[in-house]
Amino acid sequence: MSFIVMGLGKRIKKKLARTKRLAKAREQHRKWLKSQGLDNIKKDKNFGYDIPDYTPKRKMPRTSDKIVKVSGRAEQQHYSGERKLIGIGMLHKSNLVPVFDQQDAIDISKMRRN
Numbered sequence: 001m002s003f004i005v006m007g008l009g010k011r012i013k014k015k016l017a018r019t020k021r022l023a024k025a026r027e028q029h030r031k032w033l034k035s036q037g038l039d040n041i042k043k044d045k046n047f048g049y050d051i052p053d054y055t056p057k058r059k060m061p062r063t064s065d066k067i068v069k070v071s072g073r074a075e076q077q078h079y080s081g082e083r084k085l086i087g088i089g090m091l092h093k094s095n096l097v098p099v100f101d102q103q104d105a106i107d108i109s110k111m112r113r114n
Contacts, residue, residue, distance in 0.1 A: 083100045083101075084100065085098055085099070085100060086099045086100060086101065086102075086104075086105065087099045087105075089104070089105060089108040089109075090108075091108060091111060
């Protein structure tokens with residue numbers, strides 16, 4: 001197996017020669033920017049939106065950052081002995097279901113066929 005290597009090449013930035021034509025074009029561009037009111041955008045610090053004030057205020061609702069009392073452990077479940085597990089039945093593919101009595105086994109066998 002072989003790989004194809006593609007040479008993407010490096011972009012070469014050409015610097016424009018300092019000619020009279022370039023200086024004239026830049027001067028015309030500066031004049032156009034000034035006529036559009038775009039000549040001093042970088043100098044104006046109030047350009048754009050103001051940053052909102054995120055300091056907390058008294059009017060804001062309190063958050064739930066307090067540690068609350070833990071209620072304790074849940075009671076463990078214990079086997080009472082009322083129902084006895086006969087086996088494990090399979091309804092569909094790998095869906096295993098516990099079988100506790102004869103009627104459960106009959107129901108499971110009917111579900112698989114009908």
